[in-house]
Amino acid sequence: MAVTIKDVAREARVHMSTVSRAFSMPHRLRPETRTRVLEAARRLGYRPSRVARALTTGRTHNIGFIVADISNPFFPPMIKAAEHTARARDYHLFIADASEDPAIETELVDALAKQVDGVVLCGPRIANAKIERLSENIPIALVNRKVTGIPSVTMDVVNGAQTAIGHLLDLGHRKLAYVAGPRQSWTNTQIGRTVTSAADGRAEVTVLGPNTPNENAGLAVAEEIARAGVTAVLAYNDLLAIGLMEGLHSLGVDVPGDVSVIGVDDTVLARLARPRLTTIVVPTADAGTAAVDLLLQYTAEGDDVTTRAAGHVSLPTKLVIRDSTAPPPGAGS
Amino acid sequence: MAVTIKDVAREARVHMSTVSRAFSMPHRLRPETRTRVLEAARRLGYRPSRVARALTTGRTHNIGFIVADISNPFFPPMIKAAEHTARARDYHLFIADASEDPAIETELVDALAKQVDGVVLCGPRIANAKIERLSENIPIALVNRKVTGIPSVTMDVVNGAQTAIGHLLDLGHRKLAYVAGPRQSWTNTQIGRTVTSAADGRAEVTVLGPNTPNENAGLAVAEEIARAGVTAVLAYNDLLAIGLMEGLHSLGVDVPGDVSVIGVDDTVLARLARPRLTTIVVPTADAGTAAVDLLLQYTAEGDDVTTRAAGHVSLPTKLVIRDSTAPPPGAGS
DNA sequence: GACCGCCTGGCAATCGTTTGCGTAATTTTA
């Protein structure tokens, strides 16, 4: 039904191998033959079958891209960037949504393994050991996780969290809370550690969580925050922060009058929420691009798993101060 | 390197065809042989190569999913639902972002055609005629577009727009505007028509656009709205509505005091914006699910293109009234 | 006891490419 390499061969009066070479090794053909073949291909509307090609070459030119939750606005810009750079390299992206579930995530890697050249795990929720095991079967690149020997791009959320805490301390806050994200999230443990160490000796910090990183969880934790008597909170991400702000609002707690709130990610939501959310901006699009480049580079490294060099990229973050942070109630100024 | 059907055959001491049958036609094997094969497969960790299978069967078990812009929050829930239902049917999704560009969209369909069983076009920006032409090569399903002979799911935005206009008329508005979306969008023309016909004889309506459906475009159109002297506007989507609200705000125009604003989609943003946006809620997730089901059903219909029956689904929408709509300035009540 | 039919499972062609090998044809070198 579809036009194959054989049809083109007949049309151009050459052998199929010549047609194949016209595309993959043009320099090996006499210019005359080459144009004749290409012309015939054009005339017939020939497009090589990626499937058949994959079978012989062993490369599908597809990449798996697994995220924890597509509807978390943190991911779309990353997916978009990844998709565009993949396409620029003549690759296509399989997207899969792990629903924040390590078991599904593992299953997805296995399912995808047979039809992709590698997979990008974004904000993986599975354990390092398992990632190492999976990466023996299929090249893996990580976003927001570090595992030795596996290429990864991370966002320097430590620096971001430090300046965020610094900002709160400068404003005069002395009782802080960290509304934690998923236990398995690398970013979460990074931020958690940073908060306590940055505040060490200068402020008291309570950790609430772990929480699923969505608005509802943020809303649910509001009461606890109100009770805890803290004057400022850093949340694992914007979703939690925004849910929290809503919750506090309906409890009659003013943000930032009574409690300051800081998020992480700088999703669209942060600018839109009222009060506009102070948050740590992370370069999601850059991460998407870097991840597929790292992965592609890694897979190109040769077939011997043991000799491949895993690249690492760390992307800077920064704090953007908006309207959800202010001095604590009763502060002088 | 990977374990193939041949390895399993050797391990189970049967011919490869028997291994194949153990999976695809289990009833054709003696129970004893079947379990022996399955057991051997399990022991070796055998996973059939989807690529090889695709080559013989002609079915890749992959679906292309093309959206106009992944970072438009309208799409993620749809993608998520589509991906989940596809996976439940043992299919995987290729996601591609057309960047609101008809040329890219067409190119994507062509590029994907060779490695998917069908493609879903979400809010296509290409012309009907071209869609028909493309669908001769590869099964296509449409979201928010109707082309005879091609399966599609649409959202009944006409009804939604009617009640929206009704709501504005009830409030006493007599000078309305429609902030249009992309010219090629079916939804856009549906809404546009509905607005003028619903207001016919009861209110005056100005149409502004077409506009790229994002916040910036909404922001840009604010001044024009202010000048136009209208008291209420319906925007093509939430993004435009929200951008517009920001723009009006910075122009000192109060929403809803001076101008009422209604959006479409009910994305997360609508609830978050201040004032909270009155909007038409559309069932994006249902659309995603319905689209892949329609497509799968269509492709299963048999190989003869001419006998396939294209299913259609129309999904209901409804107006959710929040804080961005109110009576026009100077209204009695 | 010969014949028939079913059940089981092997054989080999096929899907559309790629690619190592071989050999005419052409060019270079001596």
Added chain:
DNA sequence: TAAAATTACGCAAACGATTGCCAGGCGGTC
């Protein structure tokens, strides 16, 4: 001008599955 080197292209074997066809073995029927 003959030998050597190179070039251009054909041949056919893979890649890993699926599937139509066929044959041997078995039990049932008359």
